[in-house]
Amino acid sequence: MAECHPVGFQWVMEAKARGATVIHVDPRFTRTSALADLHVPLRAGTDIAFLGGIINHVLQNEKYFHDYVVAYTNAATIVGEDFRDTEDLAGVFSGLDREDKSYDFETWHYEGGMVQAASGERDQVGSERVKESDGAGSDGARSDQARSDQARSDGDGSGGRKSRASGVKRAARGEAHGSGGAGISGEFETDETLQHPRTVFQILKRHFARYTPELVAETCGVPEETFLRVCELLEENSTPERTSAFVYSVGWTHHTVGVQYIRTASILQALLGNIGRPGGGILALRGHASIQGSTDIPTLFNILPGYIPMPHAESSPDLTTFVSAEKAEKGYWAELGSYLVSLLKSYWGPAATPDNDFCFDYLPRLTGSHSSFETVMAQLEGECTGFFVLGENPAVGSANAKMQRLAMASLDWLVVRDFSLIESATWWKDGPEIETGELRTEDIGTEVFFLPAAAHTEKDGSFTNTQRLLQWHHQAVEPAGDVRSDLWFLFHLGRRIREKLAGSTDERDRPVLDLTWDYPTKGSTDEPEAEAVLAEINGWDGHGTPLSSYQQLRDDGSTACGCWIYCGTYADGVNQAARRKPGTEQDWVAHEWGWAWPANRRILYNRASAAPDGAPWSERKAYVWWDPDEKKWVGHDVPDFSPTKAPDHVPPKDATGVAALSGTDAFIMQADGKAWLYVPAGLTDGPLPAHYEPQESPVANPVYPEQRNPARQIDSVVHPENRFQPSGDEPGAQVYPYALTTYRIAEHHTAGGMSRWSPYLSELAPAMFCEVSPELARERGLTHGGWAHVVTARNVIEARVMVTDRIPDLRVRGEVLHQVGLPYHWGANGLVTGDAANELTSLVMDPNVHIMETKALACDIRPGRRPRGPDRPALVESYRRRAGITERTGVDDTGATRTGGTA
């Protein structure tokens, strides 16, 4: 945090000055470790085992926050009889289809509950039903909902091309839960004594019992006494009087089990009662100025603004079917129809009417994953011929950088908008493949447009920071020359396309011609008014009056709103994101600085900061509480609860939506109002986290016989330039004997586009380097300051050697494990240059959110520079031969045939 979010770290130091204990768990020693009370180095890729060990410790020693757990989590809910855990099935959950690397999650649901298939994979549910009814037959245990899925599904959904077939069934709804859990329905049985063997609580206990301090030591390389110290510190600090916070970043997400990393932390924090309370929570520190905003108002394939799923060809024939399938029956997601219709009204204005389903049919349909990585495959195959790269540098910053460049070399046209000539703009001229002879400039048919982009000082607009806070930046100066904002680019591109298509009678062109696209412009460049766009995002009623809350949204077309969770950011016609009352003139919550979604609320689920009876858990941690005299929720923040719903409120039996939430259902976006310790629906790779090794690991999984996440997304990206290495005790794994991790440093920014051209920053960190321990340096003959080259099955890169204790060796399964650390900021252009770490990484993804695994893999390292010219790919090939790598290496799972683990 001190490296990547330095100014945010001032608050950690402030807390420390007031007596907080700071623990830093990270494979490398950084500026954060230097200031922490305790640094715990662990093997990259083993955090689930580490956190799972703490969960086990909390459960075994009864250190959980009992009253919180019973009232606010699903600990007491009873799970159906058909569920089988990793303990029963040698490291996998019930429902695994090995060949398809997917789970049928029907056996995971609550007793009496039904998988309302909003949960991510409804299309899979549908297609599975059909496959089974066509083939081997069903097991007769289908729920009504599953049957209705079957009725709606009349194809098996498999892709046209074999290589992407499995991607097609992965319906890609992970981010749809960015604002709440999956839909479930039914009457659930509970046992508040937590004794029933099928309560979530008892299942959790059995599942994590395996994660003992000894196993943690063996898996993570963390000595038992250090691990136990962490458990004790955390438990002592998680009480009614005290709270503990977790802070994470992409070190937790860039894994084939990335979502389950976060799930493990969620379970732990819910057990400790640290969610919804001040000083608690799980804080994602996001890496770019508006990466949170670009998820909320997504430039992501699978969601629409406000985490509304994109419609899917198989399951979304019309608005009504879509809404009834995707909404939750209880909680705020029950109002999905209002959010979606208001969005359609924002997009298509008067053209969107009740008679035409508000233009729902205008939305293009998904047929599986169309993530950035499938797009690379589609470009290589010639299906996708045009590409916009807007303030991003995939030739350096995306996994398997060579594949990214080869994909761009297959295009007809490429538009790059940036400040400087980044690697993604110039690869056709001076990229690594030109040097090796794999590509020849003259033969590359891609037409490239480079358009200079405006900086934040040259345009108005809002960023959403890592705590959901929208902050407006005002234009200071006019952009010079051809420099324009992306707002300008999009607006005028749209305007031109609409002019060119004007008068077309082709049905295909209706959506773009009917689009509301008449933003006011200003100045000599006709820059669109950013505030007018913000006003559309906020929404208005039928009279054009700005809305102030998403509770005003309706599904009858009387309201328009471009992003329901941002509704209120332009309340009263005032740009709330531009509010700047100095922090020193406000209370500590600082509500009058910017605007946080939703409803300017600073801590989500803050109803949980009070006990079930509405009184604060403790005076010290009072945040939001029930005032019995005023009969409403009051406190330091905007209550995340119906303002006048009493703590003892019991909803009528037939209530739906928000009205169905009781006075203690603190987790109002969840379909049962509870924090989920166990996930009955919504995840593609298991209802509970389980430690699997990274796709490529020098270590055989010490926890289960199953080596890798059996549901990882890999089949859709099998390609000669994306070969995988053998792992653990598979033959050939010793060719890549060291663990490898990638990271950032304080002095540079992501793929370098905003830092490698800066003299200040370039001077501070002038060269690509690798960090190795003194023992590894001795073992491989590496000298400090000299050169080394690092090899994986994809590529070889060179870097300056930094011999340092910052990357300590660990003892894993009784042996010394060396790790190699690589910052990933460098590329060939700019003031300071170097090979990109992402040449080494591969495309292999988490199945929930399709994020790639770049934080843990395996490599070899040797002294000296890498070969030049054709010798470079030849060296990589010789490694692949030595390791016996084939097209299927690391792709096919055999299941529990080997005797690893302790199952």
Place this chain on the structure above:
Amino acid sequence: MGIKTWIESWPVYRQLTDDDPLGRGSAAKSRTSSTLRPRITDADHVTKSICPFCAVGCGQNVYVKEGKVVQIEGDPDSPVSRGRLCPRGSSSLQLTTGDAREYTVRYRRPGGTDWEDLDLDTAMDMIADRVIASRAEGWQWEHEGKRVRRTMGFASLGGATLDNEENYLIKKLFTALGAIQIENQARI
């Protein structure tokens, strides 16, 4: 210079008579540095802004003189950052005004070995044509017998460094054109 001024200009004299007995503060100040003025004092105006690097969202004051940015500093009013900027945020002046910025459109034709000039208006027109053509080429009304109404012909990557309003227009325009391969760094 009068004799008194001359004597008073001696650091050792100031060290003995001023409030700086160790000679490490005001006594050691040279005449040049005492005439130095911060860049921000004669700025025409200050614009409130936000750091464009990471997602902490530190407040920035952008100092403008004669239509040019002359300095960018931390905004002490911000309850997020309390006036601080890290090395990256502190380099914002170089980022926005440094000589690494490109100011003209660059164009590389298919098979071309170098950049060429192209005016912005022509570039925009050509890009609009390319979008229409790729969209048509990759158009699908149906996929596996299901209505999809989409194009696989073009894709977009980027947004995490852009404003919310810009992301909104990207998603709105490209969705209306039928594109689905719209992605950004949040995945990566």
